[in-house]
Amino acid sequence: MSTESPPGEPTDVGVTARPRRRARTLSAPLAPPRLTAEPTGHATPTSWTVARAAGVSQSTVSRALRGDPRVREETRRRVDEAALRLGYVPNSLAAGLVRRSTRTVAVIVSDLTNPFFPSLLTPIYDELQLLGYRVVLLTERTDIPTGQETLRRLLDRSIDGVLVTTATLGSRFAVELQQRRLPMVLLNRYIDGLDVDRVTSDNHGGAVIGGRHLLDLGHRRIAVVRGPANTSTSRDRLAGLTEALAEAGLSLDPALVREGTFSHQNGYQHTRELLRLPDPPTAIVCGNDVVAFGAIDAALSLGVRVPDDVSILGYDDIPMAAWEVFQLSTLRQPIGDMARAAVRMLAERIEGADEIGPGREQVFATSLVRRATVDRPPVRVR
Numbered sequence: 001m002s003t004e005s006p007p008g009e010p011t012d013v014g015v016t017a018r019p020r021r022r023a024r025t026l027s028a029p030l031a032p033p034r035l036t037a038e039p040t041g042h043a044t045p046t047s048w049t050v051a052r053a054a055g056v057s058q059s060t061v062s063r064a065l066r067g068d069p070r071v072r073e074e075t076r077r078r079v080d081e082a083a084l085r086l087g088y089v090p091n092s093l094a095a096g097l098v099r100r101s102t103r104t105v106a107v108i109v110s111d112l113t114n115p116f117f118p119s120l121l122t123p124i125y126d127e128l129q130l131l132g133y134r135v136v137l138l139t140e141r142t143d144i145p146t147g148q149e150t151l152r153r154l155l156d157r158s159i160d161g162v163l164v165t166t167a168t169l170g171s172r173f174a175v176e177l178q179q180r181r182l183p184m185v186l187l188n189r190y191i192d193g194l195d196v197d198r199v200t201s202d203n204h205g206g207a208v209i210g211g212r213h214l215l216d217l218g219h220r221r222i223a224v225v226r227g228p229a230n231t232s233t234s235r236d237r238l239a240g241l242t243e244a245l246a247e248a249g250l251s252l253d254p255a256l257v258r259e260g261t262f263s264h265q266n267g268y269q270h271t272r273e274l275l276r277l278p279d280p281p282t283a284i285v286c287g288n289d290v291v292a293f294g295a296i297d298a299a300l301s302l303g304v305r306v307p308d309d310v311s312i313l314g315y316d317d318i319p320m321a322a323w324e325v326f327q328l329s330t331l332r333q334p335i336g337d338m339a340r341a342a343v344r345m346l347a348e349r350i351e352g353a354d355e356i357g358p359g360r361e362q363v364f365a366t367s368l369v370r371r372a373t374v375d376r377p378p379v380r381v382r
Contacts, residue, residue, distance in 0.1 A: 045088040048351035054082035058347055062131050102158040104134045105346065110166040112139055114262060114290055116335075119318045120165060120188070123339035131347050133160070161350045163342060167191050168230045183349040187342040189232045195359040197349060199342040201333030203236035203315075204243075206366030207285070210313050210331050211244025213368055214283045217376045219311065223256035223281035225270045225291055234259075234287055237315060241285055256281055260291075267294025268301075275304050282310060282377035289314035289321045292328055296373065307375035317369050327372035334364050 047065075051058045056075060064071045064079035071079075082088075105128055109117045121137070128135050136159065161183035167174045169191060177184050178196055186198040214222055224241060227234035242252050256274065260266030267286055271294065274281055286292035292314035299306050306312055307329075314321060314330035321328040341362050349356060 207240025271298035
């Protein structure tokens with residue numbers, strides 16, 4: 001009998017972010033209203049400077065000046081007064097000509113067949129549209145030679161900024177973009193030592209939560225089917241699980257660790273290997289939900305019951321995880337919130353790069369979602 005909470009409910013165990021560098025507050029106290037424009041001896045005002053003056057977000061400025069009915073009247077008044085005071089005119093064409101801006105952002109992903117990326121791209125696209133940006137989608141990989149060709153094509157275009165979702169730890173792609181001083185935000189992954197804006201979830205803390213949950217249920221023989229070692233997500237999730245095991249006086253058995261891509265095939269192939277061991281694991285922690293789907297299929301192909309014979313835990317909580325056919329227990333990162341935050345951060349960088357300063361970081365907490373693929377370990381007769 002399952003010991004878990006009602007399906008789909010996240011546990012109240014979110015992890016507090018450990019920021020690399022606190023993001024600077026992008027708002028300032030509201031200045032006294034002045035209904036005449038200030039002298040024009042300063043830099044051309046932007047929506048970012050209006051947002052700072054009005055004490056609101058840049059997206060709120062865009063909504064207010066377009067007459068969006070979702071904006072409260074008092075907020076609209078503050079934005080209008082700030083725009084007038086600064087001499088800001090929301091004419092995207094004129095502003096583009098002055099700043100040589102195209103209002104175009106490139107979004108780089110690696111594999112659109114992976115269901116994670118559509119879950120990420122939808123809120124990215126919606127938020128960019130809301131802010132008045134066009135989107136160029138690039139699906140090239142950045143860790144192989146064709147990635148450098150993508151870089152050359154990207155730099156040849158009129159692009160205001162780049163949102164990178166595929167950065168690898170040793171990739172030169174993001175490094176070269178930074179050297180070219182092109183506004184950029186790393187989303188979902190990061191590169192050690194690279195001073196650029198980034199938005200992630202607490203991958204390490206999320207894996208600690210997952211590891212503790214399995215240990216609390218009685219699991220001791222825990223396997224890992226991870227993603228590529230050259231990504232921050234895979235590295236941090238493995239480190240978090242290792243930490244949880246160490247807290248219980250245990251270590252991760254190297255014979256139970258498998259590495260591959262963040263794909264169904266990886267999960268399927270490696271899970272079949274693990275379940276055929278003389279002493280198979282009682283739980284498998286997967287690099288992401290797609291890997292976990294492959295693990296479930298592998299168990300089914302071998303006649304191994306989930307979760308009666310083996311528990312399977314994912315990471316991401318993409319929409320498919322809640323499908324009745326999977327009912328996957330997983331670790332939820334707020335994908336939509338992360339995407340929207342990254343877009344706003346990039347827009348702020350494009351509009352006010354000289355005023356923002358060093359790279360900022362925003363880390364979102366994770367939570368455990370208990371569904372039907374994790375339970376207590378089976379009792380094995382030796």
